[in-house]
Structures are given as C-alpha cells and as structure tokens.
Amino acid sequence: MEWITALGDLEGLKSGATVYGQGGPWILGLIKVVTFILPYLLIVPILVWWERRLLSWMQDRIGPNMTGTYTFKDGRKFKILWGIPQAFVDGIKIFLKEDITPKAVDKFVYFTAPAVALFPAFALAGVVPWGPKEGIYGLLTPIADVEIGLLYILAVSSLGAYGVVLSGYASNNKYSLMGGLRASAQLISYELAMGVSLACIVLATGSLRITEMVQKQEGDLWGVSQLGVIQNWNIFTPFGFIAAIVFLVALVAETNRAPFDLPEAENELIAGYHTEYSSMKFGVFFMGEYAAMFLLSGVFMCTFVGGYNFLPIDWAQLSQTASLGPAQPIFAFIDQAQYWLAPLGFIAKAFGGVTLFVWLRATLPRLRYDQLMNLGWKQLLPAAVANFIVVGIWLVATRLYGSAGGWIAAIVSYALTYLFFLKFVFKSKTGKPTFETRTVTMVNSPAKKEAS
Amino acid sequence: MTGGMLGFVIVGIIAFISAFFVVKSEDPVRSAIGLVVNFLAIAVAYFMLGAEFLGITQVMVYAGAIMVLFLFVVMILKLGSRDKVVDRAPLQRTAAIMLGIALLAMVMSAVIGADGAVASSVEVGPDFGKPQTIGKVLFTAYVWPFLLASILLLVGVVGSILLAKRKG
Numbered sequence: 001m002e003w004i005t006a007l008g009d010l011e012g013l014k015s016g017a018t019v020y021g022q023g024g025p026w027i028l029g030l031i032k033v034v035t036f037i038l039p040y041l042l043i044v045p046i047l048v049w050w051e052r053r054l055l056s057w058m059q060d061r062i063g064p065n066m067t068g069t070y071t072f073k074d075g076r077k078f079k080i081l082w083g084i085p086q087a088f089v090d091g092i093k094i095f096l097k098e099d100i101t102p103k104a105v106d107k108f109v110y111f112t113a114p115a116v117a118l119f120p121a122f123a124l125a126g127v128v129p130w131g132p133k134e135g136i137y138g139l140l141t142p143i144a145d146v147e148i149g150l151l152y153i154l155a156v157s158s159l160g161a162y163g164v165v166l167s168g169y170a171s172n173n174k175y176s177l178m179g180g181l182r183a184s185a186q187l188i189s190y191e192l193a194m195g196v197s198l199a200c201i202v203l204a205t206g207s208l209r210i211t212e213m214v215q216k217q218e219g220d221l222w223g224v225s226q227l228g229v230i231q232n233w234n235i236f237t238p239f240g241f242i243a244a245i246v247f248l249v250a251l252v253a254e255t256n257r258a259p260f261d262l263p264e265a266e267n268e269l270i271a272g273y274h275t276e277y278s279s280m281k282f283g284v285f286f287m288g289e290y291a292a293m294f295l296l297s298g299v300f301m302c303t304f305v306g307g308y309n310f311l312p313i314d315w316a317q318l319s320q321t322a323s324l325g326p327a328q329p330i331f332a333f334i335d336q337a338q339y340w341l342a343p344l345g346f347i348a349k350a351f352g353g354v355t356l357f358v359w360l361r362a363t364l365p366r367l368r369y370d371q372l373m374n375l376g377w378k379q380l381l382p383a384a385v386a387n388f389i390v391v392g393i394w395l396v397a398t399r400l401y402g403s404a405g406g407w408i409a410a411i412v413s414y415a416l417t418y419l420f421f422l423k424f425v426f427k428s429k430t431g432k433p434t435f436e437t438r439t440v441t442m443v444n445s446p447a448k449k450e451a452s
Numbered sequence: 453m454t455g456g457m458l459g460f461v462i463v464g465i466i467a468f469i470s471a472f473f474v475v476k477s478e479d480p481v482r483s484a485i486g487l488v489v490n491f492l493a494i495a496v497a498y499f500m501l502g503a504e505f506l507g508i509t510q511v512m513v514y515a516g517a518i519m520v521l522f523l524f525v526v527m528i529l530k531l532g533s534r535d536k537v538v539d540r541a542p543l544q545r546t547a548a549i550m551l552g553i554a555l556l557a558m559v560m561s562a563v564i565g566a567d568g569a570v571a572s573s574v575e576v577g578p579d580f581g582k583p584q585t586i587g588k589v590l591f592t593a594y595v596w597p598f599l600l601a602s603i604l605l606l607v608g609v610v611g612s613i614l615l616a617k618r619k620g
Contacts, residue, residue: 147504148504151508155515161516184520191517
C-alpha cells in the first residue's frame with residue numbers, strides 16, 4: 001500500500017522519481033481508465049436524448065419528453081429530467097430485443113465488425129486531456145500523454161473505416177456493401193484534409209503532444225503581451241480559423257453524420273451498412289458513432305478551441321492586473337474554479353461540438369456522392385494544403401523578421417493564395433461552376449399568405 | 453522472463469498467426485483482415501521498442517490507408533460472388549519460399565554478429581524514436597532519398613490521374 005502514500009507526492013510521481021511499490025502503477029492505470037473512459041460510455045444515452053430533443057426543437061416538434069413522468073394520485077405530474085430516461089429505456093430495449101443473424105452473412109466478419117467499429121472511439125479517449133497538467137489532473141489525465149498524440153488520433157480514427165467496411169461486406173447484401181464502400185471512400189478522402197489541417201496546428205505549436213497544444217493556447221493572444229488577458233486559442237488566429245473549418249467539415253464526414261451520412265442514407269441504402277444488424281449488434285454501431293462524435297468534438301476543442309479552459313480568458317493574469325479592489329479576489333476565485341472544474345468545462349465544450357453536429361443535421365440536406373467527393377478533394381484539401389504552406393511561410397518570416405514581418409508575410413501570402421484559387425482552383429475547365437448553387441422559389445409561401 | 457520479453461512473445465505469436473492466416477485463407481477479404489492484424493501487431497512491437505513514431509506511422513499508413521484501399525478493391529472486384537482463390541502460378545510458391553529464406557538470412561545477419569554471438573540489447577540515446585529526431589534526420593542526412601521518394605509518389609499521383617482521366 002505504499003503507492004497510496006506515493007500518490008501524495010504529485011511532482012515526484014510525474015517526474016518518475018517516486019517509487020510506487022507493488023501494484024501501484026496498474027491500480028493508478030485502472031483509476032485513470034475508469035474515471036476518464038467510462039464517461040464516454042455513459043454519455044452516449046444522454047447524447048442521443050440531447051440530439052432528439054434538440055432536433056425536434058429545431059423542427060418544431062416536441063420530442064421524447066414523457067418517459068420518467070410520475071403521475072400522483074391527485075393528478076399532479078412530476079417529470080424526471082425532461083425525458084432523459086427515454087434514452088436509457090431505449091438502451092434496455094435494444095439489449096433485450098431478439099437477436100437475428102441472417103443466414104447468408106459471413107459469420108466471422110459479421111460478428112467482428114461491431115467490435116471493430118466501437119474500438120477507435122474508446123481507444124482515442126486515451127490521449128485527450130480533461131484537465132491541466134498541474135496537480136492532480138496531470139497525474140490522472142490524459143491516460144497516456146504520448147509524444148505522438150495527434151498522430152495517434154489520426155491513426156486510430158483512420159481505423160474506424162474498418163468497422164463500416166467489414167460490416168458492409170459481411171452482410172452479404174448489395175446495399176450494405178454499397179454503404180460500406182461509400183463509407184471507406186468517404187473516410188479516406190476526408191482523412192487527408194483532416195490530417196493536413198491538423199498539421200497546420202502541429203507546425204504552429206511545434207509539438208504533437210495534445211497537452212502541449214492546449215498549454216500553448218493558454219498564452220497571450222497573437223503573441224502580443226498587451227492582449228495577454230485573452231488566451232491565444234488557435235481558432236482566433238487566421239491560419240487556425242481556416243484549419244478549424246476544414247477540420248470540422250472533415251470531422252462530420254469522419255463520423256458519418258448528416259449531411260455526410262451517405263454510407264447509411266436511408267432512402268437509397270436502407271440504413272446502409274447496418275441493415276443486417278439487429279439488437280445489440282446494431283446498438284454497438286450506434287454507440288460507437290455517438291462516442292466518436294463526442295470524442296472527436298473533444299479533440300476539436302483541444303486542438304482549436306483551448307481544451308478544458310471554458311472561456312478564453314486568463315483569469316490568473318486578470319486578477320494580477322485588475323486595479324479594482326473587489327474584482328481581484330473574484331478573478332482569483334474564478335481562476336481556482338476554472339482549475340477544479342476543468343473536466344466539466346471539457347464536457348461542456350464537447351457537448352457544444354455535438355450541438356453543432358445536430359444543428360448541421362437539422363439544417364443541411366444530404367450531399368450527393370459526387371458533391372461529397374468534390375468538396376473533399378477539390379475544395380477542402382487544396383484549402384488545407386494552401387493554409388499549411390502559408391503557416392510555414394508565416395513561421396519562417398516571424399523567425400527572420402520578427403512578429404510584424406510574419407504578419408505581413410502571412411497577409412501577402414494569403415492574398416496570393418486567394419488569387420491563385422480564384423484563377424485556377426475554383427474555375428473549372430468544362431465551364432460548369434465548381435460551386436453548385438440551387439435556389440428554390442417558394443410559390444405558395446405560407447408567410448406571404450398570412451400577410452395578405 | 454521479463455515483462456517486455458513476454459509482451460514481445462505474445463505480439464510475435466499474434467503476428468505470426470495472422471501472417472499465416474493471410475497466406476492460407478481462401479477468402480481474400482479474410483486475408484486482408486489478417487494482414488491488418490499483422491500490421492497492428494508489428495506496430496505494437498515498434499511501440500515496445502520505443503519507436504513510437506514508426507509504430508504509429510505503420511498504423512496510419514499501412515493499416516489505416518493502404519489496407520482500406522485493398523479491402524475496397526477486393527470488395528469491388530468480388531461484388532456478390534465468393535470464389536475461392538486458385539493458385540494459377542505454381543512456381544510462385546517456390547519463389548516465395550526462397551525469398552522468405554533470403555529475408556530470414558538478412559535479418560539473422562543483422563541480429564547475429566560476426567563472432568556468432570547474439571546481440572541482446574542496443575544502447576540508444578534519450579531522443580530515440582522521437583518525431584523531432586526522425587524529422588531532423590530526414591531533412592539533413594537523408595534529404596535526397598526523402599526527396600526522391602516524394603518525387604516517386606508525385607509521379608504515382610500524376611500517373612493515376614492520367615489513367616483515370618476521361619478521354620476527349
């Protein structure tokens with residue numbers, strides 16, 4: 001039991017100087033995994049409920065709000081948590097449903113595929129930090145602070161293609177196979193744009209470690225010390241903003257969410273690669289999708305939007321510079337609260353990302369296959385690569401001529417790239433416009449009718 | 453047996469079985485799956501040797517991209533039918549065995565020194581396997597091979613576009 005006393009010496013533990021004693025490290029590992037992987041599993045029903053409620057609100061419906069309502073004898077009603085139990089009840093239902101295995105499936109692949117689909121979502125969770133590096137959080141999270149964090153994320157998320165491809169193949173069904181093939185083509189295409197957009201951030205940070213990326217974003221805004229009160233989140237910088245948009249679009253495609261849900265397009269492919277899966281085997285796919293959604297939006301938050309810091313404000317510096325008397329302790333208190341509530345901040349921000357996903361689903365119609373490929377290869381990838389080159393120029397110019405020189409070089413090269421894009425990339429040789437625009441004229445506009 | 457050795461033995465057995473599965477399986481999709489497992493096992497072996505960057509590149513490039521394309525092609529070519537693979541070139545097996553022996557001899561010659569003793573461990577610096585180290589080496593000592601490889605890849609990309617381009 002020496003390891004319990006050893007846990008008290010945080011700095012020693014992190015530097016590896018403290019001796020754990022028997023069984024220390026693996027118990028610590030278990031604690032880490034249970035504390036920071038289990039939430040991904042538990043959050044899935046809440047995400048499902050959140051999506052359904054939000055979607056119905058956006059579509060002017062009510063959504064699941066009744067489950068868990070308790071009616072007293074005198075007619076009063078008590079609602080538990082706005083219908084959240086619905087998601088848990090659905091989970092129980094999916095567990096208890098009859099499990100059907102079609103006769104023609106390739107049994108080995110058929111049963112492996114759901115596990116393969118679930119694996120990346122949870123394997124990714126290992127490198128995402130939920131709290132600052134200092135103190136107790138540095139010991140617990142991320143589970144593995146590896147040197148190659150971002151590459152790990154790209155590598156493991158690229159394994160996600162196998163789940164859908166194999167399930168599509170194993171189903172031995174034309175439509176499912178089509179879904180699987182579409183999925184693999186889509187995932188491979190968007191992985192490139194995703195990788196290059198992340199490479200911009202790697203270049204700017206100078207490290208592949210995710211914890212270091214978050215720490216770098218806590219610095220002064222644009223490197224100007226007068227703006228030090230605001231944190232330098234990557235999304236506030238021009239290169240980071242472009243990379244963030246590319247990454248976000250690629251993220252939606254990677255998780256097979258609308259408007260990129262071609263692999264499972266219901267009206268053409270009968271629920272895509274999971275047509276032949278029933279009961280919990282389908283549930284596993286479902287869970288994997290939602291866990292990946294939550295986790296990848298967490299990755300987005302870590303790389304672009306400042307990680308576990310809830311607001312882009314450096315409270316510690318604010319409390320030091322604040323001239324007002326009572327403001328100082330308040331800011332210091334908020335700084336402390338920000339530290340201790342860091343995991344909550346992370347969850348809230350990842351939830352924000354999921355909300356964005358749902359919003360996109362409610363807003364945009366599904367893309368056609370050729371539109372999907374055009375967007376990925378002809379627009380996102382060139383934009384990401386151009387951005388990458390500009391970041392390189394920026395960094396070199398900053399190193400040679402100082403901060404002002406860097407900005408000038410960046411603006412000039414952005415302008416040049418934009419002109420280049422206008423002349424060559426956005427203009428197609430066949431005369432057809434690369435950006436397809438379609439307009440719908442409302443003939444019987446209901447709003448107009450009411451007005452007249 | 454130390455923990456590292458035990459891990460290596462487990463990974464080696466997995467790699468061996470999956471490699472065997474690749475060759476012996478009659479269904480090309482299953483062969484491809486076996487190859488993926490093999491790549492992953494080798495990546496784990498790289499991790500255990502401290503070469504994190506190499507391992508993750510293995511996963512990303514081979515398991516994540518190339519094998520997905522492999523599966524993709526196999527599926528497109530085999531839409532619907534499940535034929536067994538037939539060995540149409542009988543000499544292939546003999547050639548493969550001989551090449552395998554040659555590879556084994558090469559690896560053995562690297563492990564066993566001139567005096568016949570097996571090199572048990574190699575001293576490495578603290579920067580071993582770090583992405584920064586690899587990047588530095590790649591852009592200084594090996595910059596020409598690196599550039600040649602990139603030109604080769606570029607030629608491949610241009611060639612594939614040329615082949616896929618619509619006529620007229």
